[in-house]
Amino acid sequence: MEEEESEGIIYLSSMPEGVVANILSLTTPSDACRSSAVSGTFHAAAQSDILWNNFLPIDWESLVSRRKTSDLNFDPISSSKKEIFFSLCDCPLLIDDGNKSFSLDKWSGKKCIMLGARDLKIIWTDTPDYWTWISHPESRFGEVAVLLQAWWVELRGKISCKMLSAATTYAAYFVFKMNERYYGFDIVPADAKVGIVGGECCTISVGLDPYLDNSQRKRQRLVWMGSNTPGHRQRLRWMGSKTHAPGINMSGMALPKERHDGWFEIEMGEFHNNGGDDEVEMVLKEVNCNYSKCGLIVQGIEIRPKKSVLHR
Known part of the structure; x- marks a missing residue:
């Protein structure tokens, strides 16, 4: 042989x-x-x-x-x-x-596109009491969206299939950070869905708190929240000594992963691009919680080929 x-x-x-x-x-x-x-x-x-x-x-x-x-x-x-x-x-x-970025996947040569926060439709970003726009030294884009306080979080992005490589299975990833004083993302999961506009797609549950399964970091945050405003102290008493809010079930739920660039990402779903004139829509929302949320930093949504795709 x-x-x-x-x-x-x-x-x-x-x-x-x-x-x-x-x-x-x-x-x-x-x-x-x-x-x-x-x-x-x-x-x-x-x-x-x-x-x-x-x-x-x-x-x-x-x-x-x-x-x-x-x-x-x-x-x-x-x-x-x-x-x-x-x-x-x-x-x-x-x-x-400057609202999108274009790169190639070095393993397959497939196109990768990231939609920056300015290229997304984020509800209430035109209301200064809820959101603000700032530059961020670790972002590839000129601006990121920062959640100041809101009860609902909902964002949507669309991209033409023509911008992507044909005959390729892609996944969409929400890319974000939390600032040091974030709260409100450990009570109920968010819903994410990705699919061709007009086609079928399934909704999955995702957890946006990067430290939802990190009990040590969670305890540190509870100590900080207990020393903050009266409203946060009340929420702390409601949470008691638990490391995550009652009712949230992490079993089978997608959780954030830290990227090589220091940001977090969470997979929102996948789709197969057959080419043509179709559009893909990506939706992330959490609209079922009665508690306010703060501290989410949105860089964008990245669309890149699934790792299992090895050939052009």
Whole structure:
């Protein structure tokens, strides 16, 4: 078997570089990078523009032209296609007046889009008593939405399927933080749903408190709340010594996960993009709680391919 495999590698390595590059383009970017260790021919093919041009989306130049500023980490004309590919993976570009970002998934080459808070429809953000807009040093966007106080939280986002890679299963993730004095998100779960507009979609329950299952952090927050306003002290007595509010059931409920960039995200749902003129709508809302909420910082909703999707 080893002898046959060796002969197969020798045979492939004897092919012209362009042929090998075309063969590698039928795999994935990660496979192509690994193949460069096979032989000199494979190494050269794994660097070629023929290969990486196939991994780049057909409309990447059009999306790049929609960027907010002229700042790029590559030259669209002189940079190699491999340099362009990995720049778009590692450095999301702000597009559409800086309200969206565009990047590539380095494992599959699929397009990833994040809708910034300004690109979402968030109820009551035009009421200064409820929400405010600020710049945040850790956000990729110019502004984030911060909840000052409200009883309801509801936000919606839409995106055209044309902006995404066809024949791909995507998931939508709500990306957020909580400030140090947040409260009100540990009483009832929020509802999230994602789907093609006009099609069927299911609603799932999600917990927005990042520390709902962290009893130590919860106790620290209860101490802080007990020393704050009379209303918060009353809520503290109602909660008693429990680490989360009575009635909330964490079993089977999606909980936030911390991202590599320090923000939290929670999966809202998934959909399959068949291409065409469809739109996808994403909804997150919590409208069933009689207690006010405060401290939610909204960066946006990110739409990216599911990790199980390995091929273009």
